[in-house]
Amino acid sequence: MSPSPTAPPRTSARRGRPAWAGRNYTLLTSAAVVTNLGSHGALIAAAFAVLESGGSGGDVGLVAAARTLPLVAFLLIGGALADRLPRHRVMVAANALNCLSQAAFAVLVLAGDPQLWQMMLLTALCGTGTAFFNPAAEGMLLSSVSGEHSNRAFALFRMAMNGAGIGGAALGGAMIAAIGPGWVLAVDAAAFALAGVLRAFLDVGHAGDRAPGGGLLADLREGWVEFRTRPWLWSIVLQFSVVVAVVGAAESVYGPLVARDQLGGPAPWGLALAFFGIGTIAGAVLMMIWKPRRLLLVGTLCVFPLALPSAGLAVPLPVWGLCAVMLVSGAAIEVFGVNWMTTMHQEIPEEKFSRVSAYDWFGSVSMLPLATAVAGPVESAFGRTSALWGCATLVVLVTAAVLAVPDVRRLTRRTPPPKAVSLPAAAAPLAAAPAGPAVASGPADG
Template sequence: MRARNRRTSGLGQDLGILRDRRFTLMLAARMFSALGLAFAPVALAFGVLELPGATAATLSLVLAAESTPMVLFMLVGGVIADRMPRDRVMMAGETFNAIGYFSLGAMLLTGWAPVPALAAAAAFSGIASAIVVPAMTGIVPDVVPAARLQTANALLGLVTNVSRIAGLVLSGAAVALLGGGWALVASGAMFAAAAVLIALLRLTPAERAENGSGSIIADLRLGWREFASRQWLWVVVAQFSIVVMAVNAAHGVLGPLIAKEHLGGAPAWSVFLTGEAVGMLTGVLIAMRIRPQRPVLITALLAIPSALPYLLLGGGAPLWAVVAGAFVLGVSFDVLGVLWNTTMQREIPPEALSRVSSYDALGSLMFGPIGLLVAGPAALMIGPRPALIGCAVIIVAVSLVAVLFPGVRGLRAPAPAPAAAADGSVTAPAQ
């Protein structure tokens, strides 16, 4: 009974962060932003394809116009977020996203939608995302005390996952009922709501990161120095550049191929994705409570269970087993994401956090498109099942290599602060 009360008390203390006005504003802003991000791809894809004369090539051009600036400007976004107050940077980024999607929606609704104009509006949204992403990691320590970073990241992850699932479901319904144009306008409205909520944070000057040193190149060099000087950081980013490449190949191409050929098609793949989503929600609850002494080591090792569904798909397992593997993948990725963000926020100096976060995002995602490009030829050459097993082997192998580095194994989390008991005495925290 005493142990149960301690767990309940601990969970209650964790959820006490919801009484913090600024955190709840940030949580609500993340919810609307995630909804907008989930709405946008479906609305944009079907909205563009509804245009007279539009083809898959038209859609590819518009999507490339959005994704390319996001990658190119990611490092610049990190510099901006370290130089200026991060709440204002995020507000500007969400506002730019709203303008981009309002413009796309207006073009589709009016019928005036030349491809160059669509590409320009999509590029504007891509630049906005490059501004928001680095600031998003950096702003959490500006709002939340260090002792509650992990709980804050877990709750932000929970809201993001729920919003992403809801957005994917609602966007399909919105496109079917209202059309792609109005769905894009709805996406823009969600980004606008996120911008308003971020504006209400009103962080005090002492809590903002104002670090305008010299040129952008000089700031990028300083950010790279912070990134490269930490072995645990660049090793895990290098690990996940390969992991994400394999996951993109398996998730984007090979898995759907197996589902179509052997498991019943799109409904089976939807069940797979649902299992993954449930796992991610469960992972948030786990991440809120665990406090590993070696968080980076656990982060690197947690990539290994994510290979399970690809091994099962490649081995011809029944659907129920594959969905169970997807659940494990969802749990693993969510827990490692929370541990990773919390470790970065604790270990990186606040004045460089957004720049380091931009290097992290760029490094982790840079090989992702290669996985998508290679997956199709690999499926033709050796078959989708052997290719899936190959993806799983790559994930396991690169993760085992990562844990060989002493920086990954050696970094320890700071000791938790003693907790005050109800009678005022101080008790040691449970490990």
């Protein structure tokens, strides 16, 4: 008889590694660390590549939108395929596409005089890979540990990724200042290649046979029913459709411009993003010992601090002040992320998780391409300071509105949890966004 899909891998403990951290968990964590080291710096590098080629803030927004538009377009298909095909193969194929697109982007920048349309096309290919990668990655991690150890495993996974994000953002900013953005993009391409090799060795023999479905459209309809019948789920996804959009616009478009004009360039901006990563580690440590009973109430209250980075850029705060607000917002979103993960873990059937997760991702990032594309024109019409204050205000308003949903206030933790670990998809789109602090919340970018 095949083991349960959620059974812990049958591997013995090795020195320096917990008994429950089997082969798949170790490979997934290692690959996520590698890609986070590369992608955090590459997000900054892409923005400065546009600026150094003579582009404007509006051009930075167009490149950012080009990355997220295919992410939105292909997420639902990616979620359905992840429930039908071997997930590790989907992940490796997505990594290969990301590697090739980032390598071409690097060559383009290093050769000099990159054209805007070329940068948009290559960035769009990277976003396409991410759309297929994310649902498969979440399902794969879901089956890598048992429910008994899921909280600890998930916290360690997040801390490893966030630690890589700290190093990647700080190193990326320093490398851009020293040798230019092209080499940072090349490092990101190499990271995708290495991560793809690691994921090729994932063991899927422990997964049970999947029941045949009624076709791609039927699978999507079934996922939609699961999504729309849970008010807590669709209301928070709607909330994050606005939060991700304005945070993405503020930090992928306005952040580099403020850094260039008033903070001294990419290195201080990279340092501020690194402090966000430090905050997420602090939040993860807190959540290893704190288990709030009202999961979504506590989590939603912790979304309010996401308004702080936009407000800090609007003032603008000096570098140390910006680092402080990044630290607070990083810790807060990590508290939300762990509570969101636990809620998804409790409430969504495991066999439907990838499809529900795809709707979650789709809703959460759906407005991001528009927001990043119009960030430049909005700045021209109203001024950068007014645009940033508007971003902060929207975060506060939509988060306050979600607190009016009864299920968000009342949903409570059940013990013991019925299923294994999953990733917080509503927080994770922040990682998929070309935005600074948000990148620490999930396995986006492969």
